Amino acid sequence: MDVADDLFKALADSTRRTILDELTQKSGQTLFEICSRLSMKHRLGISRQAISQHLAVLEAAGLVETRREGRYKFHDLNTAPLRQITDRWLAPDTSDQEESTP
Numbered sequence: 001m002d003v004a005d006d007l008f009k010a011l012a013d014s015t016r017r018t019i020l021d022e023l024t025q026k027s028g029q030t031l032f033e034i035c036s037r038l039s040m041k042h043r044l045g046i047s048r049q050a051i052s053q054h055l056a057v058l059e060a061a062g063l064v065e066t067r068r069e070g071r072y073k074f075h076d077l078n079t080a081p082l083r084q085i086t087d088r089w090l091a092p093d094t095s096d097q098e099e100s101t102p
Contacts (some may be wrong), residue, residue, distance in 0.1 A: 003062070004088070007081050010061035016054050018042055020063060023077040030072055031055070 010016055015038075022037050023029065029037070035051050038044040055075060058064040062081040067074050 003081065004085060006061040007063070007085060010057050010063055013054065013057075015044065015046065015051075016058055018044070019051070019054055019058065020077065023064065023075060027076045028074045030074060034075065 018038065019034060022034060022041075026033075031048065031052060034055070035048050038046070038051065055064055059066060063078055065076045065078045067076065
């Protein structure tokens with residue numbers, strides 16, 4: 001499977017996009033914090049296990065990185081895969097340069 005396939009699969013789900021929104025607001029959250037924010041701010045009544053599975057998909061796509069400190073696991077946003085996609089398809093616009101060349 002292509003890296004882009006994993007990325008677009010991860011972004012296809014609205015709950016995963018909401019998780020990314022929350023990690024944009026505050027990176028380095030535990031699963032408990034993410035669950036609380038999704039429940040309180042977004043009124044998402046999904047289980048802790050479901051959120052954990054969504055985080056696993058985001059991690060597989062490289063959008064979330066985890067780190068352990070003692071018994072806590074923190075989730076951090078990683079935007080590098082998004083930059084790779086933009087670099088792949090959003091090349092610099094060279095149409096102005098081509099038109100001015102005699």
